[in-house]
Amino acid sequence: MGVSYRPPPRRPSNVLPPFIALSLFSLSALLLYKVDDFASRTKTVAGHNLDPTPWHLFPPKTFNEETRYARASKIIQCSYLTCPYATESIQGQDRSRSRSAGVCPEFFTWIRRDLEPWARTGISSTHLMEAKRFAAFRVVISEGKLYVDFYYACVQSRAMFTIWGLLQLLRRYPGMVPDVDLMFDCMDKPSINSTEHASMPLPLFRYCTTAEHFDIAFPDWSFWGWPETNIKPWDEEFRDIKHGSQALSWSKKLPYAYWKGNPDVDSPVRTELLNCNHSSMWKAQVMRQDWAEEARAGYEQSKLSNQCNHRYKIYAEGYAWSVSLKYIISCGSLSLIISPKYEDFFSRGLFPMRNYWPVSSTNICPSIKYAVNWGNANPSEAEAIGKRGQDFMEDLSMDRVYDYMYHLIMEYSKLQDFKPIPSSSAREVCVDSLLCFADPKQRQFLERSTASASKGAPCNFEAARGMRVTNWIKQKEKAIQDLRKKEMLSAETWSD
Numbered sequence: 001m002g003v004s005y006r007p008p009p010r011r012p013s014n015v016l017p018p019f020i021a022l023s024l025f026s027l028s029a030l031l032l033y034k035v036d037d038f039a040s041r042t043k044t045v046a047g048h049n050l051d052p053t054p055w056h057l058f059p060p061k062t063f064n065e066e067t068r069y070a071r072a073s074k075i076i077q078c079s080y081l082t083c084p085y086a087t088e089s090i091q092g093q094d095r096s097r098s099r100s101a102g103v104c105p106e107f108f109t110w111i112r113r114d115l116e117p118w119a120r121t122g123i124s125s126t127h128l129m130e131a132k133r134f135a136a137f138r139v140v141i142s143e144g145k146l147y148v149d150f151y152y153a154c155v156q157s158r159a160m161f162t163i164w165g166l167l168q169l170l171r172r173y174p175g176m177v178p179d180v181d182l183m184f185d186c187m188d189k190p191s192i193n194s195t196e197h198a199s200m201p202l203p204l205f206r207y208c209t210t211a212e213h214f215d216i217a218f219p220d221w222s223f224w225g226w227p228e229t230n231i232k233p234w235d236e237e238f239r240d241i242k243h244g245s246q247a248l249s250w251s252k253k254l255p256y257a258y259w260k261g262n263p264d265v266d267s268p269v270r271t272e273l274l275n276c277n278h279s280s281m282w283k284a285q286v287m288r289q290d291w292a293e294e295a296r297a298g299y300e301q302s303k304l305s306n307q308c309n310h311r312y313k314i315y316a317e318g319y320a321w322s323v324s325l326k327y328i329i330s331c332g333s334l335s336l337i338i339s340p341k342y343e344d345f346f347s348r349g350l351f352p353m354r355n356y357w358p359v360s361s362t363n364i365c366p367s368i369k370y371a372v373n374w375g376n377a378n379p380s381e382a383e384a385i386g387k388r389g390q391d392f393m394e395d396l397s398m399d400r401v402y403d404y405m406y407h408l409i410m411e412y413s414k415l416q417d418f419k420p421i422p423s424s425s426a427r428e429v430c431v432d433s434l435l436c437f438a439d440p441k442q443r444q445f446l447e448r449s450t451a452s453a454s455k456g457a458p459c460n461f462e463a464a465r466g467m468r469v470t471n472w473i474k475q476k477e478k479a480i481q482d483l484r485k486k487e488m489l490s491a492e493t494w495s496d
Contacts (some may be wrong), residue, residue, distance in 0.1 A: 031404065039072035042079050043150035045160050046437040050153035050330035053136055056187045061153055067237045077267045078436035079427055086432040101172055104403060104459035107349025111408050113469045114216045115415060117201035122417045128181060131202040134191045135183035140422040142179050144170060147422035148429050152488060153188035155430035157442055160434065162186060167431055172402045173458065180412040181420035187318035190341045191214035208321035208342040217345040217402050222323045225445030228300040233449035235398050238330050244305030245332040255376050257336055257368050258310035260287035265318040267336055269361060273316050278367040283372035312336055312372055332390035334382045336371050338364060345404060355389040360484065370487050407461045
């Protein structure tokens with residue numbers, strides 16, 4: 001019987017394991033490259049992959065993710081994988097049971113004034129594309145969902161908190177906010193000059209405007225909180241300020257005008273105001289605010305509720321308008337407002353000698369001194385003006401802020417002659433995706449400013465026509481002119 005032949009056992013190849021490892025490594029490297037490349041082309045509400053606005057340079061944003069992969073993973077998770085799986089569902093309210101929220105304040109009439117440039121022509125997609133040149137981001141609301149195209153990075157967390165405000169509007173009035181397409185800039189100064197753009201007004205939303213600009217005033221980000229300066233959401237901050245204002249009676253408050261802020265913001269008014277820091281000569285105490293030092297000290301010296309111990313508080317514009325206006329008036333002190341050039345959405349409802357005292361921007365120190373002397377000689381009248389200013393701000397609750405947003409967007413949407421559709425580059429932003437990008441402190445402020453669905457309808461806008469804006473402006477100018485004449489007569493008496 002023959003012997004069967006068995007081939008020797010084959011030894012494992014020494015080539016296969018390295019080949020497999022190399023293949024897996026290459027595949028992983030390729031995958032990581034693709035993920036990183038994909039993420040690097042995604043612009044986010046936190047400012048990832050965005051350059052500073054070319055019309056207002058500031059340092060690029062920095063991010064805390066430890067590795068490029070961690071950063072890319074977060075961008076993809078928050079931008080693409082959150083909203084489709086968000087658990088929140090807000091149902092449209094039953095309007096049959098809605099109760100009226102009353103008549104809107106008179107200053108809501110400015111909504112129509114702001115939108116007047118497009119009353120005849122309407123707002124076309126061409127208007128939007130031209131306005132894009134001045135925008136930091138574009139917002140499209142479609143079928144109750146919010147989409148954003150980001151073009152440039154906003155300062156600090158302005159974009160995040162502004163978009164959060166819009167998301168809360170959708171929560172506040174579910175199923176009621178119309179489809180809309182709008183361009184938004186988050187910098188301080190208006191940019192659509194009415195003379196330069198007279199032939200084609202461009203619709204651009206921002207936090208302030210002037211009589212010489214077409215920019216549309218919209219509530220600023222700090223109504224939902226300003227974590228970088230430790231300022232709480234508006235309703236919460238106002239309650240604290242009002243409580244702090246009651247710590248001292250009017251007679252025990254310091255009989256001087258007080259200002260504390262940052263003068264190093266290219267503001268001629270604030271630079272001049274520094275010269276008024278003399279309690280006996282100009283009746284004013286002017287303090288420099290160092291935000292870096294305040295942050296290191298835990299903001300103990302910058303609490304707004306602790307800054308209501310003077311009978312008079314000064315408002316001075318910064319680089320442009322300043323969010324500080326609402327906090328100053330909220331103190332209940334007599335607000336001395338140095339003739340402002342810029343207007344936010346609510347300040348146009350303030351009336352001189354009724355809610356505040358107007359200070360001359362060309363004669364600041366003597367004008368402040370005259371106001372303080374008058375107030376100390378007429379304490380009950382001065383206290384009453386300060387209280388009416390505080391009452392005005394109390395009426396401006398977040399309910400009213402959302403009502404203003406709602407009516408502004410509603411009236412704006414009526415002017416659009418096209419159906420708002422998010423572009424291919426737009427990303428849906430929802431509550432969960434925005435919170436996904438927020439750092440711990442931002443998240444704390446955002447969650448504290450979460451809105452709930454309203455049990456009532458928005459305030460009645462049609463019934464808020466009230467006084468015509470042109471008449472309001474004329475009456476306001478006359479009140480200021482009359483005061484200036486009294487100042488001049490007083491100055492002549494002193495010189496004699």
